[in-house]
Amino acid sequence: MLEILAIIVSLGLLMYFAxxxxxxxxxxxxxxxLAVVLSGLPLMPSYTESFMTNAANYVKSFFPIFLLGAVFGKVMEMSGAAASIAHGIVRAIGSQRAILAVVLACAILTYGGVSLFVVAFAVYPFAVAIFREANIPKRLIPGTIALGAFTFTMDALPGTPQIQNIIPTNYFxxxxxxxxxxxxxxxxxxxxxxxxxxxxxxKQALVAGEGYGEGHINEPEIATDTKYINLxxxxxxxxxxxxxNFTLSRTGLSVANWYDAAMLKESFKIANPATVVSSxxxxxxLTVGILAAILxxxxxxxNKFASGLTTAAAGALLAIFNTASEVGFGNVIKTLPGFKAIQESILGVSSHPLVSEAVAVNVLAGVTGSASGGMSIALEVMGKQYLEMANASGISPELLHRIASMASGGMDTLPHNGAVITLLAITGLTHRQSYKDIFAITIVKTVTVFILAFAVSIF
Known part of the structure; x- marks a missing residue:
């Protein structure tokens, strides 16, 4: 019992401090x-050989994607491309469909590879303009941006280059x-x-006579003579x-065919090229996209290339080391005596790997407040077991990938999530004003994942 309590306490403290x-x-x-000490295991080997080794392996696998993704988003912002896309879509659809316009602007940018934070910054000024014109309460803007940027284009649509859709490729x-x-x-x-x-x-706000509102902070001033590059x-x-990405993943020009498999195995210890082709x-x-965005x-x-690259690199470092620390945390936890009982309880939720995986990823994403962090912990700890269960049941690893990816973007957006906190800061709103709508989107996403997992498990 003490071993299980050690894990629960450490998880609870991590969530609270985050x-x-x-x-x-x-x-x-x-x-x-702390969990190691309470479990009676050796402290220093757990830190250097378990925590640090697994955190370093994660950085080795995903740092190029974090860095290039951050640079791509920043260059899209500096070139004016992100603003042009957001402005073009918002103006094309018009204030009559303000919410749809903002959702689509966010979705196109996210699906194109622009980071979630850059999308929020790029779209917010136009969201304000069109919501003000349509007299829709400003408090609905965060939920609208969250739907467009943090959900279906982040991890559900096939081919999205966001990291939440790439992480499962290494495991499955x-x-x-x-x-x-x-x-x-x-x-x-x-x-x-x-x-x-x-x-x-x-519609509820309209009936109540509530408009855009007055006295808001962080209100952007949009110049009417701003010149946007061609959409x-x-x-x-x-x-x-x-x-x-599609060409090099799924056609005859796939990067999988560039190198001899025997050479990769012998010289680089890559037993299965499929595990690295997606990365x-x-x-x-992303490199091609960066060059195009510059040109x-x-x-x-x-004019701002040096400062922009510095900002992007700093953001990428913070993001990957946060996630790598969570991966290291998960790998230490899985070595503890109490974890076996917790693992069995999660697996015991359902004998079907997809349902069990959806539960594990959702819970850990919610606890850590991170989609990539929670999914990485779950797959580091139980990914191999889920793959074995799926193979035994004749379930495609692709389904494991998609359910894990979508589940990571479910309960991750609890109040302590970094993207939620940043989004509210950008818009000048508070949790009290706007979190209800973000949470509703979170519930929609979570319910969708379990409906899909249960539906697939029946057939």
Missing amino acids: YRGFPVIVFAPIFAL GTDAYAAPVVGIIGALMVFFGGMWWLERRR WLALLPLVLVLVT WSLIIA INVKSVS
Whole structure:
């Protein structure tokens, strides 16, 4: 019982400190080692050989994607492409469909590979303008951005280059296009469910006579004479990322065919090229996208290139080391005596690997407040077992990939989630004002994942 309590206490403390804004990089190892001490295991070997080794392995596997993704998003911002896309979509659809316009603007940018934080910054000024014009309460903006950027284009639609869709490839030997039918169905369910909720809230405000509101903070001033680059030119880098990624993942030009398998195994210890092809193709695709984003507006990018790269690199380092610390935490926890009982209880929720996986990923994403962190912990600890269960049941690893990816974007958006806190800071709103709608989107996403998992488990 003490061994189980040690794990529960360490998880609870990690969640509390993350919620309070303390750095996960610092406190993940502290609470992991607290659980080690309470479990009566050796302290220093657990830190250097378990925590640090697994954290370092995670950085080795995913740092290029974190870095290139951050740089791509920043270059899209500096070139004016992100703003042009957001402005073009918002203006094309109009204030009559303000919520839909903002959701689509966020979705296109996210699916094109722009990081969630850059999307929030890029779309917010136009969301304010169109919500103000339509007299829709400003408090609905965070939920609207969350639906477009944090849900179906982040992890459900096949091919999305967001890290939440790439992490499972290392565990299941899949690629970014895994289980496309299930992903598309899930994306549509989340989109329509989220739109129903937000439109319902808009109509309630209209009936109550509530408009955009006054006295808001962080209100952007949009100059009427702002010049935007051509919309189709702005879309080019996004299209190139998607096309290059698909070409190098699923066609005869796949990066899997570039090198001799025997050479990879002998010289680089890569037993199965499928486990790295998805990362390799995305690295190349993002590089192509970065070059294209620079070339479409060289003058604008060159004026702030050095500072922009510094900001992007700093953001990438913080993001990956936060997640790597959570991975290290999970790997220490799985070595503890009490974990076996917890693992059996999670697996015991359902004998079906998809349902059990959805529960594990959702719970850990919620606890850590991180989609990538929670999923990484779950798959590091139980991914191999889920794959064995799936193979024994004749279930495709692609389904494991898609359910894990979508589940990571479920309960991760609890109040202590970094993206939620940042989004509210950008918009100048509080949890009290706007979190209800973000949480509703979270519930829609979580319910969708379990519906899909149960539906697939029946057939």
